Amino acid sequence: MGDREGPRPGGRSARVQASVHGAARALLARMDRAQVTIPLIAAEAGVTPSTIYRRWGELHELLADVAVERLRPDMAPADTGSGRGDLLAWAEQYAEEMSSDLGRRMIRDVLAAEGGAGPRRCCGYVAEQIGVIARRALARGEAFPETDAVLDRVVAPIVYRILFDEALGPDRVGDLVATAMAEARRR
Amino acid sequence: MGDREGPRPGGRSARVQASVHGAARALLARMDRAQVTIPLIAAEAGVTPSTIYRRWGELHELLADVAVERLRPDMAPADTGSGRGDLLAWAEQYAEEMSSDLGRRMIRDVLAAEGGAGPRRCCGYVAEQIGVIARRALARGEAFPETDAVLDRVVAPIVYRILFDEALGPDRVGDLVATAMAEARRR
DNA sequence: CTCCAAACGCAAAGAATTTGCGTTAGTCCC
DNA sequence: GGGACTAACGCAAATTCTTTGCGTTTGGAG
Numbered sequence: 002m003g004d005r006e007g008p009r010p011g012g013r014s015a016r017v018q019a020s021v022h023g024a025a026r027a028l029l030a031r032m033d034r035a036q037v038t039i040p041l042i043a044a045e046a047g048v049t050p051s052t053i054y055r056r057w058g059e060l061h062e063l064l065a066d067v068a069v070e071r072l073r074p075d076m077a078p079a080d081t082g083s084g085r086g087d088l089l090a091w092a093e094q095y096a097e098e099m100s101s102d103l104g105r106r107m108i109r110d111v112l113a114a115e116g117g118a119g120p121r122r123c124c125g126y127v128a129e130q131i132g133v134i135a136r137r138a139l140a141r142g143e144a145f146p147e148t149d150a151v152l153d154r155v156v157a158p159i160v161y162r163i164l165f166d167e168a169l170g171p172d173r174v175g176d177l178v179a180t181a182m183a184e185a186r187r188r
Numbered sequence: 189m190g191d192r193e194g195p196r197p198g199g200r201s202a203r204v205q206a207s208v209h210g211a212a213r214a215l216l217a218r219m220d221r222a223q224v225t226i227p228l229i230a231a232e233a234g235v236t237p238s239t240i241y242r243r244w245g246e247l248h249e250l251l252a253d254v255a256v257e258r259l260r261p262d263m264a265p266a267d268t269g270s271g272r273g274d275l276l277a278w279a280e281q282y283a284e285e286m287s288s289d290l291g292r293r294m295i296r297d298v299l300a301a302e303g304g305a306g307p308r309r310c311c312g313y314v315a316e317q318i319g320v321i322a323r324r325a326l327a328r329g330e331a332f333p334e335t336d337a338v339l340d341r342v343v344a345p346i347v348y349r350i351l352f353d354e355a356l357g358p359d360r361v362g363d364l365v366a367t368a369m370a371e372a373r374r375r
Numbered sequence: 376c377t378c379c380a381a382a383c384g385c386a387a388a389g390a391a392t393t394t395g396c397g398t399t400a401g402t403c404c405c
Numbered sequence: 406g407g408g409a410c411t412a413a414c415g416c417a418a419a420t421t422c423t424t425t426g427c428g429t430t431t432g433g434a435g
Contacts (some may be wrong), residue, residue, distance in 0.1 A: 011402055014413065035302075040391065049415050054392065056413085112351055113300045115222070124352040151305075153364070157348035158340040164299055165311040166345075177340070202381065234386050241423065243418065245383085328429055376435105383430070391422070399414070405407085 020046045021053060025067045034106065040064070065114030068107035072123050078130050083186075084138025084145045088155070089178045091130060093171050096159045100168030108164065127156055144185035154181040206231045208240060212254045221293065228252070252301030255294035259346050261319050271325025271332045275342070276340050276365045278317060287355030295351065314343055331372035332353045341368040 025045035028037045041062055044049040057063040078091045098104045111119040131151050138145040146154075155177045162169050168178075211233035215224045226247055230237040244250040244275050265278040285291045298306040325332040333341075342364045349356050356364075 011401090012413090017414080038391070050391080051393080051416080052414055109299055110294055120352040151243075152348070153345040154341070157344040160348055160352075161339070161344035165307040199382095199433085204383080225422070237423080238425085239383055347385080378435080379432105381433105383428105383432090385426105385428090387425090389422105389424070390432105391420105393420070394418090397414105397416090399412105401410105401412085402407105403410080405409100 017046075017048055017052065018056075021048065021063070022067050022178040025063060026071075029064075029067075034075070037064075040162070059115045061110070062115065064110040065119045068110040069119045069122055072107055073126055074130055078134050080137065084134060084141070084143045085139065085182050088131075088133040088151070088182070089175060090133060091176050092155050092159065092174050095127075095156075096163075096169060096171070096174050099160065100163050105130060105163060108160070124152075128152065131156075146181050150184050151181050154184065204233075204235055204239065205243075208235065208250070209254050209257060211330060213258075216251075217317060224251075230243070245266050247339070248297070248300045249302065251297040252281075252306045255297040256309055258307045259294055259298070260313055261317055267324065269339050270331045271328070272365070272369050274321040274324065275318075275338070275369070276362060278321060279342050279346065279361050279365050280344075282314075283350075283356060283358070286347065287350050292350060315339065318343075333368050333371040337371050338368050341371065 021042060024042045025037070028042060028045055037060070039053050040050045042063070043053050046053075053063065057066065061099045078087055081087050081090055099108060108123075111123055128148050131148050135151075137146060155174075158177055159169060159174065211229050212224070215229060215232055226240050227237045230240050235239075240250065244253065254352070265274055268274050268277055286295060294369070295310075298310055301319060315335050318335050320336060322332045322338075342361075345364055346356060346361065
């Protein structure tokens with residue numbers, strides 16, 4: 002049940018999904034994003050367009066699917082020795098990755114899809130990473146803010162600025178982390 | 189120069205733009221969003237599809253244009269007698285409007301467009317409203333946080349949750365405002 | 376008043392999307 | 406293991422959307 006949404010692991014569906022995802026990533030890396038179409042992806046993946054249309058419906062849905070996959074963290078946040086250091090390192094890296102052209106585009110792809118599942122999953126990934134940092138900090142006996150507080154004070158401003166204004170620099174991210182950590186005492 | 193990007197006020201271009209915007213709004217209100225297409229909008233507006241394609245390029249650009257228009261505030265924030273009250277009232281209304289289905293969709297439309305002009309303009313609208321509240325507060329001799337601080341502590345969490353998670357209730361919005369107002373003392 | 380540039384309408388060509396039908400692959404139950 | 410069943414796929418035709426060339430109109434400048 003915790004199995005993502007996909008079909009069963011070894012089936013034909015899974016193979017098609019993998020090859021379509023791979024084709025989409027390859028094309029996105031190779032050419033301008035406005036020129037990537039479903040027939041192109043289908044040709045690259047070795048399937049017929051109708052297969053993609055039936056499964057994903059629109060290009061946005063497919064790209065969102067691919068983007069969510071790429072936004073899933075592949076490792077635990079670095080352990081710098083303190084919760085504050087961990088959060089700062091994580092936040093700086095996150096801000097940098099997401100403000101890159103690729104990161105920006107992935108976020109927008111995720112948001113463009115119809116169902117709310119993609120964005121929520123991304124938020125979940127972030128919350129999970131913060132949770133790891135938090136548990137590590139608490140195990141060391143340190144104070145650490147609630148995950149929701151970190152989302153509100155650190156993650157939200159980073160993402161909001163990337164989407165609507167201009168990406169925050171490392172110094173501003175540091176300020177956000179400091180503000181969030183100040184919240185920890187009230188726990 | 190503060191004139192938006194559009195053509196001169198009375199020209200033919202302006203009339204076409206107005207009628208296309210109106211047609212798009214009418215169709216969005218009347219039918220499901222996935223069924224709204226450029227040829228449909230063109231028919232409703234009484235122009236040929238190629239006109240729309242040439243001016244906006246894609247449906248997303250047009251919808252983003254329409255959404256930005258609708259997101260522009262049409263009046264100054266209510267004056268409740270104090271900066272804190274003004275901000276609270278504004279934030280609660282903003283959160284409510286943006287978390288509605290319509291608001292959500294408009295935000296996503298704005299973000300889906302290619303150029304970064306739309307999102308920045310929306311952010312500018314918000315900053316402007318906050319600026320009005322701030323100037324009123326300062327004129328009364330009250331303390332009030334920087335606009336950037338309000339964006340980070342109040343607006344960003346509201347929008348982030350709407351886009352990625354679940355909309356915040358009025359109580360949580362109140363907490364955000366309280367946090368932001370606490371910042372004012374350091375000015 | 377005349378000229379000019381930008382924008383529009385029309386229509387044909389090209390590309391993408393939808394859909395019906397036959398076939399295949401994997402699954403479940405003997 | 407073997408047979409039936411379901412979901413997904415391939416193919417191809419029909420539909421709809423998108424692009425583009427060319428002539429015409431419109432509003433503004435000199």
